[in-house]
Amino acid sequence: MAIANGSLALALIGVITTGIVAVVTIVAIYKCARIAIKMWYSSSRDHHTPIANGGGSSSSRGGIGGADADVVEMGSMSHFIEGLQNERPLRFSARQLRAFTKSYAHKVGSGGFGVVYRGVFPSGAPVAVKVLNSTLGKRAEEQFMAEVGTIGRTYHINLVRLYGFCFDADVKALVYEYMEKGSLDRYLFDSSPSPAAERIGFEKLHEIAVGTAKAVRYLHEECAQRIIHYDIKPENVLLGAGMAPKVSDFGLAKLCDREDTHLTITGARGTPGYAAPELWMPLPVTHKCDVYSYGMLLFEMLGRRRNLELGAGAGAHGHGSQEWYPRWVWHRFEAGETEAVLARATAAAAGGGREREKAERVCMVALWCVQYRPEDRPSMGNVVRMLEGEDHIAAPRNPFAHLAPYSAAGSSPTTTTATTESDGSSARTGR
Ligand SMILES: Nc1ncnc2c1ncn2[C@@H]1O[C@H](COP(=O)(O)OP(=O)(O)OP(=O)(O)O)[C@@H](O)[C@H]1O
Ligand SMILES: [Mg+2]
Numbered sequence: 001m002a003i004a005n006g007s008l009a010l011a012l013i014g015v016i017t018t019g020i021v022a023v024v025t026i027v028a029i030y031k032c033a034r035i036a037i038k039m040w041y042s043s044s045r046d047h048h049t050p051i052a053n054g055g056g057s058s059s060s061r062g063g064i065g066g067a068d069a070d071v072v073e074m075g076s077m078s079h080f081i082e083g084l085q086n087e088r089p090l091r092f093s094a095r096q097l098r099a100f101t102k103s104y105a106h107k108v109g110s111g112g113f114g115v116v117y118r119g120v121f122p123s124g125a126p127v128a129v130k131v132l133n134s135t136l137g138k139r140a141e142e143q144f145m146a147e148v149g150t151i152g153r154t155y156h157i158n159l160v161r162l163y164g165f166c167f168d169a170d171v172k173a174l175v176y177e178y179m180e181k182g183s184l185d186r187y188l189f190d191s192s193p194s195p196a197a198e199r200i201g202f203e204k205l206h207e208i209a210v211g212t213a214k215a216v217r218y219l220h221e222e223c224a225q226r227i228i229h230y231d232i233k234p235e236n237v238l239l240g241a242g243m244a245p246k247v248s249d250f251g252l253a254k255l256c257d258r259e260d261t262h263l264t265i266t267g268a269r270g271t272p273g274y275a276a277p278e279l280w281m282p283l284p285v286t287h288k289c290d291v292y293s294y295g296m297l298l299f300e301m302l303g304r305r306r307n308l309e310l311g312a313g314a315g316a317h318g319h320g321s322q323e324w325y326p327r328w329v330w331h332r333f334e335a336g337e338t339e340a341v342l343a344r345a346t347a348a349a350a351g352g353g354r355e356r357e358k359a360e361r362v363c364m365v366a367l368w369c370v371q372y373r374p375e376d377r378p379s380m381g382n383v384v385r386m387l388e389g390e391d392h393i394a395a396p397r398n399p400f401a402h403l404a405p406y407s408a409a410g411s412s413p414t415t416t417t418a419t420t421e422s423d424g425s426s427a428r429t430g431r
Pocket of ligand 1 (some may be wrong): 075089109111112113114115116128130160176178179182231235236238248249271364376387
């Protein structure tokens with residue numbers, strides 16, 4: 001009996017000892033793993049990537065570009081997918097960008113910030129790679145990261161997504177989602193005999209106008225830190241599947257120096273023709289400069305022409321193409337002849353009365369948006385409600401009272417004085 005009890009005790013001690021050894025081993029493995037993860041994490045921070053690292057610089061751990069830029073390793077691929085899912089901009093090396101764009105083989109366009117190329121991610125997703133002008137080299141990396149971080153955290157269904165960036169010694173670039181239908185200018189102004197672009201009906205244009213306005217409203221009114229776009233124009237309204245609009249290049253004015261296709265004289269921003277008067281005069285600039293540019297975009301949607309077409313002949317709708325279109329619209333409105341504007345906007349329309357009613361709203365909102373005094377322009381929230389028919393639209397005042405007297409023969413706008421007929425009251429929406 002005593003022997004049996006002794007064996008039982010021994011067996012129990014054996015089991016307990018084995019259990020303790022197993023627990024200690026598991027704890028040791030767990031601690032080692034934690035230390036390893038910490039070391040890995042701090043080494044990736046040493047690659048100074050406060051955002052996410054999509055493979056890092058050329059010295060990184062076999063990134064997407066890796067030693068062989070065309071080969072994607074599965075480890076980095078899962079890291080890459082994780083980064084995308086977490087919706088943080090990824091950092092790419094110049095080598096990776098070269099691989100995505102097949103050595104920059106397909107140029108999509110160029111603008112004031114640089115050149116845009118089409119590329120493809122290893123996952124097969126198409127991307128647009130915007131290689132920024134070299135002037136950016138002067139900018140501190142930290143500032144670049146902070147601003148890219150802000151752009152990357154800005155999400156709206158009507159804003160183009162920033163997937164990542166590159167900040168190498170030689171290449172500074174931004175990687176965006178690719179918008180398959182290109183930019184709105186192509187659909188508004190492409191008048192070649194067999195335009196590649198399909199013709200958009202006014203109802204669709206109205207939808208695009210509302211989507212664009214919602215994006216700018218988000219930047220102005222819903223972001224933690226207000227973002228002024230400074231460059232609203234048809235080239236920066238990109239179209240995706242189903243012609244859904246997304247605004248591009250928000251946040252770039254702060255990030256980049258502009259080329260001289262854009263206003264640079266006094267450090268002013270924007271594109272001539274869309275830039276509000278306060279941007280090219282020594283006046284305080286607020287987010288209302290975007291409302292002005294947005295109004296100019298609405299005029300171009302109504303007229304399906306550039307607001308100013310120098311060198312063109314007489315227009316087909318009773319106005320010379322050389323005439324500044326916004327002013328022509330104002331004078332039609334003032335004379336009670338808005339019908340001429342609406343007829344042009346909805347020409348070849350299938351939507352009948354509905355299109356006309358939407359075009360009329362777009363016309364009135366455009367006239368409000370380009371008021372000379374920023375405080376007389378509506379907020380983008382107002383704009384959305386007016387376009388959607390939720391707010392009554394009061395009759396607009398003359399936005400061009402500060403310009404030289406109107407000549408029916410037509411002329412481009414000439415600023416005379418900074419005075420305006422406006423009395424400053426906010427009667428615009430009649431709310
Ligand atoms: N994400 C994108 N997807 C598809 N096409 C794009 C994308 N981004 C830009 N593009 C195309 O590339 C062209 C050039 O763009 P870019 O932004 O460099 O110049 P811009 O829009 O004409 O002027 P700005 O520099 O003032 O924005 C655009 O007009 C557009 O057609
Ligand atoms: Mg652009």
